[in-house]
Amino acid sequence: MARNGGVTIRGIEKVLKNFSQFNDEIKVELQKELVATSLTELETPAKESLTEKGHVDTGRLRSSIYTKYKDNTSKNYSDDEDNGYNCNLNEPVKDLKISCGTDVPYAMKIERLDSFLVNNFEASKKTFVKNLDEVLKKLTKEYS
Secondary structure (H helix, E strand, C coil): CECCCEEECCCCHHHHCCHHHCCHHHHHHHHHHHHHHHHHHHHHHHHHHHHHCCCCCCCHHHHHCEEEECCECCEEEECCCCCEEEECCCCCCCCCCEEEECCCCCHHHHHHHCCCCHHHHHHHHHHHHHHHHHHHHHHHHHHC
């Protein structure tokens, strides 16, 4: 769990155990798949959960959830009242790693009450592994 309410994607090391042997083109494709899967399996369900369960007041928490990866460091967002914020997850993210979360101060309280990130992360592990495995198989054939 990230410091202010997030999850760092781990547990897919078996799929990525030899990623250092891959060329940069394959790494770029794997990174794209990690980010795409995070958006569909973590970000969107977390935002929907917050809304469905009534944890959204101004929309700040919902809007602040984002996936951090190697080439993006923070996210500018606004709440439902057009107040602007900058979200910066503190986890260092390098190479084929991503982190999905928020830096909103009260996120941990909501997460403890009604998990909106960890439950989605646990439910999506198989999808992450499956998607990465499929991409690796395709790319291995393509670049062999």
